[in-house]
Amino acid sequence: MKMELIQPFINAADAVLGQSMRCRTSVGEVLMAEKTYERSGIAAHIGFTGDIEGRIVFDLAPSTAAYLASSLSGTEIEAGDEMAKEAVLELANQVIGNAVTTLNNQGFNFKVLPPEVYLSAQGLPASQDTEALLMSFDTCGGAVFMNIALRYTAQNSRKTAVSA
Amino acid sequence: MEQFAPLRRKKDGQPVRYLVVDDSVFARKNLGKMIETFGGEVAGEASDGLAAITEYGRVLPDMVLMDITMPQMEGIEAAEKILQKHSDARIVMVSSVGYQENIVAALQRGARHFVQKPVKADVLYEVVKYVMGDDVVVAAMADGIADSAHA
Numbered sequence: 152m153k154m155e156l157i158q159p160f161i162n163a164a165d166a167v168l169g170q171s172m173r174c175r176t177s178v179g180e181v182l183m184a185e186k187t188y189e190r191s192g193i194a195a196h197i198g199f200t201g202d203i204e205g206r207i208v209f210d211l212a213p214s215t216a217a218y219l220a221s222s223l224s225g226t227e228i229e230a231g232d233e234m235a236k237e238a239v240l241e242l243a244n245q246v247i248g249n250a251v252t253t254l255n256n257q258g259f260n261f262k263v264l265p266p267e268v269y270l271s272a273q274g275l276p277a278s279q280d281t282e283a284l285l286m287s288f289d290t291c292g293g294a295v296f297m298n299i300a301l302r303y304t305a306q307n308s309r310k311t312a313v314s315a
Numbered sequence: 316m317e318q319f320a321p322l323r324r325k326k327d328g329q330p331v332r333y334l335v336v337d338d339s340v341f342a343r344k345n346l347g348k349m350i351e352t353f354g355g356e357v358a359g360e361a362s363d364g365l366a367a368i369t370e371y372g373r374v375l376p377d378m379v380l381m382d383i384t385m386p387q388m389e390g391i392e393a394a395e396k397i398l399q400k401h402s403d404a405r406i407v408m409v410s411s412v413g414y415q416e417n418i419v420a421a422l423q424r425g426a427r428h429f430v431q432k433p434v435k436a437d438v439l440y441e442v443v444k445y446v447m448g449d450d451v452v453v454a455a456m457a458d459g460i461a462d463s464a465h466a
Binding site: 167170171220223224225234237238240241244245246247248249251252255256263265 | 316339340341342344345348384386410411412413414415416431432433435
């Protein structure tokens with residue numbers, strides 16, 4: 152996976168999390184994941200098609216999702232409340248939207264599928280020829296995991312010439 | 316959340332009335348909270364572009380805060396359709412997807428401004444003042460009495 156492709160998502164996640172959680176955030180673990188991804192909490196899944204294909208998953212423990220929901224709404228929301236899921240979807244929306252803005256301005260043309268709450272207990276494989284990057288952001292509400300499995304499509308491999 | 320000097324309609328001193336359009340219940344709630352801190356009132360909500368058109372005709376708000384990416388009908392098309400019927404509609408696009416083509420497309424169809432998510436309350440407040448122009452006054456914080464015209 153090219154850094155130029157994933158950096159906008161990292162920057163966007165850092166900025167959006169900082170504003171949504173109302174605290175400083177820092178990058179925690181960064182791993183290349185070879186196995187399928189199994190969610191640990193409330194997960195939102197976003198698919199991509201076009202010049203860039205693959206998916207990104209945001210995964211938050213229920214307590215972290217509740218913290219995010221409380222921070223976003225300004226009212227106390229308990230872990231397990233339906234609003235916690237809505238908050239994770241909104242977080243995914245905002246991070247992806249901000250990153251897409253950067254990538255689109257760099258000339259990439261692709262479609263983002265609407266975020267969905269990922270409920271399956273089964274793991275998500277990275278795409279056939281794509282490894283997945285798993286990273287966590289440490290926030291005041293707990294860790295937020297972002298699992299990225301993206302690739303350039305073959306017909307647009309010229310995009311690899313875009314400077315990092 | 317930070318409090319702002321209340322914005323009142325110049326014609327009658329009443330709170331500015333907003334239609335909030337976003338498919339995310341969270342985004343609507345968050346914008347609603349900001350509107351409260353501006354001294355405004357959420358007159359209506361819609362979760363897609365089609366519903367926004369209906370809701371606009373029902374509540375005739377002073378301002379629309381409109382998301383772009385939504386099911387049924389996207390925000391830019393909804394803005395265009397509202398403006399075909401209500402040419403004086405003040406529509407501000409609010410979206411996390413802020414690339415240039417999107418912004419230009421929205422402005423070309425008549426949207427008055429664009430605010431990128433995550434929305435900062437102070438940015439939105441200034442945009443509301445700018446878009447409302449001479450039709451809004453800034454009231455004193457304590458008593459809500461309009462004391463100065465603000466464009």
